[in-house]
Amino acid sequence: MKRGTSSTTASLARALAAATLVAMIAQPSGAQPAATPVAPPAGGTPDSGLPQPFSAHYVAQWKSIDVGSSDLELVRGMQPGRYVYTWRIRAGGIFRLIYRHDVVQKSWLEVDGADVRPLTYEAQDGDSRIHLDFDWNARRAQGTITGKPVDLALRDGTQDLMSIQIQVMQDLRAGQLPSTFWIIDKDQIKDFEYRRVGEQRIATALGELDTIAVTSRRPDGDRVLTMWFAPSLGYVPVRAERTRGGRLEFEMRIRRFSR
Numbered sequence: 594m595k596r597g598t599s600s601t602t603a604s605l606a607r608a609l610a611a612a613t614l615v616a617m618i619a620q621p622s623g624a625q626p627a628a629t630p631v632a633p634p635a636g637g638t639p640d641s642g643l644p645q646p647f648s649a650h651y652v653a654q655w656k657s658i659d660v661g662s663s664d665l666e667l668v669r670g671m672q673p674g675r676y677v678y679t680w681r682i683r684a685g686g687i688f689r690l691i692y693r694h695d696v697v698q699k700s701w702l703e704v705d706g707a708d709v710r711p712l713t714y715e716a717q718d719g720d721s722r723i724h725l726d727f728d729w730n731a732r733r734a735q736g737t738i739t740g741k742p743v744d745l746a747l748r749d750g751t752q753d754l755m756s757i758q759i760q761v762m763q764d765l766r767a768g769q770l771p772s773t774f775w776i777i778d779k780d781q782i783k784d785f786e787y788r789r790v791g792e793q794r795i796a797t798a799l800g801e802l803d804t805i806a807v808t809s810r811r812p813d814g815d816r817v818l819t820m821w822f823a824p825s826l827g828y829v830p831v832r833a834e835r836t837r838g839g840r841l842e843f844e845m846r847i848r849r850f851s852r
Contacts, residue, residue, distance in 0.1 A: 642766065643704055644676065644759055645827050650849040655842070660684065663845075665829075667759070674703050675712075678755050694719050700755035707767040709760040714753035714777070725753065725777065734777060743780045751775045751782060761787070762828040765805055774809075785809050795821055797831045798848045804831060816842075826850060 648666045652659060663682040670676050682696040701713040714736075716723040725736035725743065732747045750771075752760055757776050764770045774785050790806045804821040805828075821832040834844040 642706060642763075643674065644762065645852060646676075647827065647829060647850065647852050649829060649847060649851075651845050652848055653843060653845045660843075670701065672703075674705060676702055676704065676759070678702060678759060680755060698755050700753050702756045702759060704759065704763065707763045707769065708750075709752065709756050709763055711751075711753040711756035714755065716754070723779065727751075727753075738779055741780075745777065745780070745782055748775045748782065751777060753777050758830075761807070762822065765789075765807070765822055765824075765828045770807065784812060786812055790819070793821065795832060797823075797846060799826075799831070799850055802826070802831055 644667060646667050646669055648664065650662065650664050652662045654660065661682060661684045663680060666679045668677050668679075678700045680698045696716070696718045698716045699714070700711055702709055702711045704710075710729060711725075711727050713727065714723070714725045721739050723736070723738050725734050727734050727747065729747065734743070734745045734747055734751070736743050750760075752774060754776060757774060760774070761770070770787055770789050772787060774787060775782050776785055777783075787807060787809045790808055792803065792805055794801055794803050802823045802825060804823050806819060806821050808817055808819050810817045816835060816837045818833060818835045820830045822828045823831045829847075829850065831847040832845065835842045
């Protein structure tokens with residue numbers, strides 16, 4: 594029982610990252626208004642085309658059970674066009690008794706127009722640690738996975754599990770979402786298919802929002818992730834759900850958001 598519960602929680606945390614969620618959340622226990630937005634710093638205005646720093650809080654449900662929460666934070670780096678993107682996932686409720694440590698992922702990246710390039714990626718899940726450095730001149734990603742060396746040849750547009758989220762947001766802003774993305778998942782580069790499937794106005798803890806629905810999946814895979822991105826929030830996702838073989842596995846909904 595404990596082993597299965599721990600496996601489920603760990604699987605959910607990995608699934609959120611591997612499926613390249615961009616930030617979502619669960620059924621809010623009490624709807625809370627968004628924090629009052631503050632003026633973004635110069636160079637990060639909506640008209641500049643650059644991402645605007647933000648923080649967002651989500652809660653996740655698995656089979657109608659609250660299993661945890663996650664927090665996303667995008668902050669500006671020291672150089673123009675540079676950012677640090679952090680995602681912390683934590684188990685909740687009884688799951689916290691079994692899976693006690695947080696899963697933390699962080700990406701140092703640069704944005705040039707609609708193009709996002711990861712520079713460094715780090716992840717920690719208990720005793721498991723990943724560190725990757727991207728050398729775009731040599732077109733290699735090198736680092737370690739819990740002490741094991743990793744050396745991968747980079748394709749054009751290759752993303753890590755965090756930078757892909759910002760890339761999708763930038764592509765939606767530019768109105769040119771590609772059909773395929775290459776993403777580094779541990780020691781492999783995997784291809785994911787993306788599809789814009791329509792627009793929908795949905796109810797959230799922040800109020801009703803117009804959104805763009807996007808699906809992603811591995812080629813010929815039966816797991817499909819559907820995400821709802823809100824243009825009014827800079828294309829930050831406000832809802833996500835994953836299905837397998839047409840059956841719902843988990844869902845997330847946004848609860849709090851601020852700039």
